[in-house]
Amino acid sequence: MNLRKLILTNNACFKAGKTIIPKGIMVHSTGANNPWLKRYVGPDDGFLGKNQYNNHWNQDKPGGRLVCVHAFIGKLADGTIATYQTLPWNHRGWHAGGKANDTHIGFEICEDGLSDSTYFNKVYREAVEFCVYLCKLYGFTEKNIICHSEGYKLGIASNHADVMHWFPKHGKSMDTFRAEVKKALTPINPYKIYTVVKGDSLWKIAKEKLGNGERYTEIKALNGLISNIIYTGQKLKIPN
Numbered sequence: 001m002n003l004r005k006l007i008l009t010n011n012a013c014f015k016a017g018k019t020i021i022p023k024g025i026m027v028h029s030t031g032a033n034n035p036w037l038k039r040y041v042g043p044d045d046g047f048l049g050k051n052q053y054n055n056h057w058n059q060d061k062p063g064g065r066l067v068c069v070h071a072f073i074g075k076l077a078d079g080t081i082a083t084y085q086t087l088p089w090n091h092r093g094w095h096a097g098g099k100a101n102d103t104h105i106g107f108e109i110c111e112d113g114l115s116d117s118t119y120f121n122k123v124y125r126e127a128v129e130f131c132v133y134l135c136k137l138y139g140f141t142e143k144n145i146i147c148h149s150e151g152y153k154l155g156i157a158s159n160h161a162d163v164m165h166w167f168p169k170h171g172k173s174m175d176t177f178r179a180e181v182k183k184a185l186t187p188i189n190p191y192k193i194y195t196v197v198k199g200d201s202l203w204k205i206a207k208e209k210l211g212n213g214e215r216y217t218e219i220k221a222l223n224g225l226i227s228n229i230i231y232t233g234q235k236l237k238i239p240n
Contacts (some may be wrong), residue, residue: 001129002082006041006048008058013068015060018092024144025134026096026104026151027127027177028069029162035112035119037074041084048084049077057086069095073126074110081122083107083130089137097158100151105134111166120170128177132184142178142185150174191222191237198232209238 008014030040038048042056057068070087087093095106107130109123131145149164151157167173194209202220207213220228222237230236 001126001133002080003085003130003133004045004047004082005085006045006058007088008041008068008086010058010060011062011068012060012066013094014087014091016092019088019090020092020102022090022105022134022138023103024100024105024140024146025131026100026106026157027109027131027145027147027163027174028095028106028160029109029166030111031160031162032111033113035075035110035123037072037076037082037084037110040072040074040108040110041086047076047078047082067094069093069106069108071105071107071130072110073107073123073130075119081126083126089134096148096151096156097160098151098156100156103156104146104151109163114166114169117170120166124167124170124172124177128180128184131177131181135181135185142182145174145178145181147174189240191239194236194238196230196232196234196236200230200232202228202230205236205238215239 202216203213206216
């Protein structure tokens with residue numbers, strides 16, 4: 001994840017100064033063919049690039065609307081992908097058009113023409129990593145993540161299709177998204193368990209399980225053994 005920060009201090013939402021206790025995350029996409037972060041985040045910080053139209057969201061009412069989110073994901077000027085935090089995480093955003101504004105951190109993925117798989121895969125991965133970051137920060141699980149269209153079905157957001165008008169075009173859904181967040185949040189067990197059988201030795205086990213008998217010292221250290229003696233039925237931790 002490439003997380004940067006440019007708080008939209010000129011936006012009326014930021015100036016309203018209302019805070020929330022975040023209870024979840026809402027995934028949005030912008031609904032416009034413009035993958036460049038500079039369209040929404042500004043002014044240029046040396047990475048975004050200059051928005052010649054100056055129509056980014058760091059103004060009182062962008063496009064005459066009361067709208068603001070906590071972050072955007074899209075392209076920097078050099079074409080790489082980044083996430084920009086645009087509101088404090090506990091700030092009440094104006095992103096859902098419903099009660100989710102009082103409970104959810106909302107972020108937008110900048111859309112392109114919806115058909116570029118390379119771009120999609122990059123921003124999708126960035127969004128997964130961003131949600132993992134927020135889940136760790138607030139103690140969320142993947143179950144606390146929804147998209148805007150799911151929020152509408154739950155009665156806490158306005159009637160928008162994002163992101164389910166885009167994800168399925170690339171073989172993804174919110175279920176696959178949540179599954180990938182869950183996988184990233186699940187600790188990887190640093191070892192597996194092996195039951196000693198007759199005729200085993202630490203050297204033999206290391207050669208069979210780790211590919212090198214000389215690595216028996218790793219098994220010995222991991223199990224707190226003070227000698228090389230093992231016995232049938234003994235449970236040993238084997239490094240992964």
